Amino acid sequence: MLRKTKAAIAAAAIGAATLIAGGAMAQDVEKAIEYRKGLMKATGAHLGAIGAILKGEAGDPSHIAAHANALAGLGSIMGDVWAEGTGPESGIETRTLPAVWEEPAKFEAVVVAMQTEADKLAEVAASGDMAAIGAQVGALGKNACGACHEGFRAKQQ
DSSP: OHHHHHHHHHHHHHHHHHHHHHHHHHHHHHHHHHHHHHHHHHHHHHHHHHHHHHTTSSSOGGGHHHHHHHHHHHHHHGGGGOOTTOSGGGSSOOOBOTHHHHSHHHHHHHHHHHHHHHHHHHHHHHHTOHHHHHHHHHHHIIIIIIHHHHHHBOOOO
16 A cells, blocks of 8 residues: 555656646746747847938937947847747747748758848948948848748738
8 A cells, every 4th residue: 555655646746747847848938939039129129220320210320330239149149049849839929930940951041141141230330331331231131131031930910
């Protein structure tokens, strides 16, 4: 009888640990997706600020370098925020398409483009040459942001 009781207690403990771990895992996935969304919003905010300055709508041209440096920093961590299990299969609302994990080489090329183009933007922004900055923002938008949104992000409903 004592063996059966010990076995039942052990089974209950394992079951509870599994439930706790499962809940923690689900929470971790939710937090990972929330973090990724925040990173994307920050990227968009910095690009939007640069665009507003370039158009003369708002901001000080001397601020472009700070925004560009922030984008370079964000670009350096961009590839780290698409962990396995954080796509649509998580059951959490996300616009990330399964192609991120189904076509890893293609996705990695887009991440590298983001890093490269954002680094170039930081370099060009330091020059203060508004025409060159505008051209590099266009290259970043086309080769990185646009390329990712086109193949790896669902359209907004």
